[in-house]
Each structure stands twice: as structure tokens, then as C-alpha cells.
Amino acid sequence: MINKIISLGISRREAEELIAVSKDIEHDYELLKNGYPIQYLIGYVDFYGYRINVSEDTLIPRYETEYLVEKVINICNKMFNDKINILDIGTGSGAISIVLKDKLNSMVTGCDISDKALKMALNNAKINNLDINYVKSDIFSNINGKFDVIVSNPPYISRNEVIMDSVKKYEPNIALYADNEGLYFYEIIIKNAKKFLNDKFLIAFEIGWWQGNLIYDIAKSYFNDSVIKIEKDLTGRDRYLFIINE
Numbered sequence: 221m222i223n224k225i226i227s228l229g230i231s232r233r234e235a236e237e238l239i240a241v242s243k244d245i246e247h248d249y250e251l252l253k254n255g256y257p258i259q260y261l262i263g264y265v266d267f268y269g270y271r272i273n274v275s276e277d278t279l280i281p282r283y284e285t286e287y288l289v290e291k292v293i294n295i296c297n298k299m300f301n302d303k304i305n306i307l308d309i310g311t312g313s314g315a316i317s318i319v320l321k322d323k324l325n326s327m328v329t330g331c332d333i334s335d336k337a338l339k340m341a342l343n344n345a346k347i348n349n350l351d352i353n354y355v356k357s358d359i360f361s362n363i364n365g366k367f368d369v370i371v372s373n374p375p376y377i378s379r380n381e382v383i384m385d386s387v388k389k390y391e392p393n394i395a396l397y398a399d400n401e402g403l404y405f406y407e408i409i410i411k412n413a414k415k416f417l418n419d420k421f422l423i424a425f426e427i428g429w430w431q432g433n434l435i436y437d438i439a440k441s442y443f444n445d446s447v448i449k450i451e452k453d454l455t456g457r458d459r460y461l462f463i464i465n466e
Contacts, residue, residue, distance in 0.1 A: 221239065221245055221249065222235050222236065222239060224249060225239075225249060228252055228253065230252065234258050234259075235258075237262050238261055238262050241261075241263065248261050255385055255386035255389065256390055257280055257386060257390055259274055259280045260274060260275060260276060260280070260390065265280060265281055267286060267315045267318075267319070268289055268290075268315075270315070270318055270319060270348055271347060271348065272313050272314070272315045272318065272344050273313070273344055273347070274313055274340070275336075275340060276390060276392065277336035277340060277392060278312045278336075278340050278392065278395070279312050279313070279391055279392065279395040279396070281312075281313060284454075284459055285315065285316065285373050285426055287453055287454060287459070287460075288371070288424065288426045288459075288460055289315075289316055289319045289320065289323075291424070291451065291460060291462075292320065292371055292424045293319075293320070293323050293324060295424070295462065296369060296422065297324075299420065299464070299466060300368060300420075302325075303325045303326060304324060304325065304327075304368040304369055305326070305329075305365070305367045305368050306320055306321075306324070306327070306328045306329070306367060306368065306369040306370075306371065307328075307329050307330075307331070307363065307367045307369070307370045307371070307416065308329070308330040308331070309331055309360075309370065309371070309372040309374065309405075309409060310331070310332055310374045310395070310405070311330030311331060311337070311338075311354065312332060312334075312337050312340075312373075312395055313337065313341055313344055314340065314341030314344045314352065314354070315344070316330075316373065317329075317330035317341070317345070317352050317354075318344060318345055320369075321345075321350045321351075322348065322350055326369075327353075328352045328353065329352070329353045329354070329355060329367075330352055330353070330354045330355070331354070331355045331356070331357035331359075332354075332356065332357070333356065333357070333358050334392070334394060334395075337392075337395075338354050338355075338356055341354050342354050359408050359409060359412070360408075360409075360412050360415075360416060363416060365416070366417060366418050367416055367417060367418065367421070368417075368420065368421055369421065369422045369423075370409070370413055370416065370417065370423045370424070371422075371423075372405070372409060372424075372425055373425070373426040374398065374405035374406065374425075375394065375395055375396050375397055375398040375402075376398055376403075376405070376426075376427060376428045376431065377397050377398065377402055377428065378397075378398075378402040378428075379397050379399070401434075402428055402431060403431065403434060403435065406427070406431075406435050407438055409425075410435075410439055410442050410443070411442060413442075414442070414443075417465075419465070420465060421463075421464075421465050422462065422463070422464055422465075423439075423443075423462065423463040423464075424460065424461075424462050425460065425461045425462075426459060427450075427458065427459060427460065427461050429457035429458050429459060430458070432450040432461060436448055436450060436461065439463050443463050443465070445465070446463050446464060446465040447462075447463070447464040447465070447466075448461070448462070448463050448464075449461070449462045449464070
């Protein structure tokens with residue numbers, strides 16, 4: 221069976237993990253043939269060395285987001301000496317908030333509009349022995365206080381964009397798609413962020429590979445005196461945007 225699973229383009233490690241946890245491997249194999257994500261069948265992923273449980277209620281964390289987290293850690297270590305206050309907007313499974321909480325001297329709040337995602341995030345924080353404040357909030361609607369860091373991997377796929385069938389069919393649409401050609405959440409966050417930021421701050425986004433210049437222009441209109449940087453992922457595509465005020 222392991223070779224049949226691998227023949228679908230799945231890694232040996234993931235195939236072995238599925239076989240170890242599966243209660244009906246033949247049934248699971250049929251799902252895999254139809255494009256069902258193996259991560260949902262296994263029930264968890266390894267994200268930056270942390271176990272993150274996932275389900276159809278949450279987006280599957282990807283390596284691009286691991287790289288975002290690594291960049292945020294490096295920037296924060298250079299910018300801040302004292303304990304920092306972090307807000308993770310659209311926390312989903314809680315992957316970003318969990319790593320940042322453990323790797324940085326920080327207080328972390330994660331927010332999401334989905335009750336099911338927040339329940340998953342809270343459980344993931346518990347299994348990783350971390351104390352994180354999770355709040356139901358439509359972006360800033362239920363957020364109070366000020367933060368040193370705002371990080372977000374929001375929905376950024378345009379509604380007419382072609383994506384893989386397995387993602388479109390099985391991962392939560394609320395975590396994938398955004399209005400205004402995928403720019404909606406960036407615009408709202410950037411437009412309102414100043415009210416929730418300390419004088420010295422970092423805003424960090426994961427972005428669509430073609431959105432960099434568009435989001436840069438939005439950021440420049442609200443943060444003209446700050447440093448705005450677009451950085452690439454490991455494939456050489458624009459994937460991250462940072463707004464920095466030191």
C-alpha cells in the first residue's frame with residue numbers, strides 16, 4: 221500500500237504517517253486518489269518543528285508560511301529588546317502564533333472569524349504548552365490595545381483565480397478567497413493598523429506572488445514614513461511584504 225500511496229505523488233514520510241494512524245487505509249487511499257489532502261487524513265502537520273493539528277475547518281499550513289515566521293523572528297530579534305506584543309490576524313490553526321510565542325519573548329493574540337478555527341488554534345496551543353490569547357474578531361472588530369507586531373497570512377486568492385482542485389474542493393473557502401482581486405484584507409488591515417500599533421512596529425504579510433506592487437502602493441499611502449519591503453519565497457517569487465517603523 222505504501223508504494224501505491226507514493227505513486228500519487230505523496231512523500232514516503234507522509235505515506236508512513238498515514239498508514240500509522242489510519243483506521244481504514246483502503247478508504248483513505250480512495251480519498252487520496254480523488255485529491256483529498258493527506259494532511260487532513262493524518263490529522264496534523266509539522267510546522268517549523270511544531271505539531272499543528274488540522275482539519276477541514278482550517279487551512280493547511282505551508283512552507284511559505286514557515287519562511288514568513290522565520291523572517292518575522294529575525295526582524296524582531298533585531299528590532300526589539302524587551303517583551304513584545306504580537307497580533308496574528310486570521311490565525312486559522314494557530315501555526316504562526318504558536319511559533320512566534322515560543323521563539324520570541326512575547327505576548328501573543330490570535331484572532332479569527334471562524335469559531336471552529338479558533339477551537340483548533342486553542343487546542344494546538346495547549347498541545348504545544350503555550351499560553352496564547354485567541355479572540356473571535358473580524359479583523360480588528362474585537363481587538364483592543366496596541367501591538368508591536370501585526371502579522372497576517374490572510375485570504376488572498378482572487379475569486380476568479382485558477383487554483384488546484386484539491387485546494388478549491390477541500391480547504392475552507394473563507395480562508396482562501398478575498399474580494400477586490402484578493403486585496404481586500406490587506407487594504408482593511410493597512411488602513412486601520414495605526415490605531416493598534418506602538419510607535420516602533422512591524423507589520424508582516426504573506427502575499428500572492430503577483431500582488432507585491434499593488435500592496436506596496438496601498439502601504440505607501442498609509443505608511444509613507446515607514447520602510448516597506450517586498451521579499452521573495454524560496455522559489456524566487458514575491459511572497460512577503462513588511463512595513464517597518466524603527
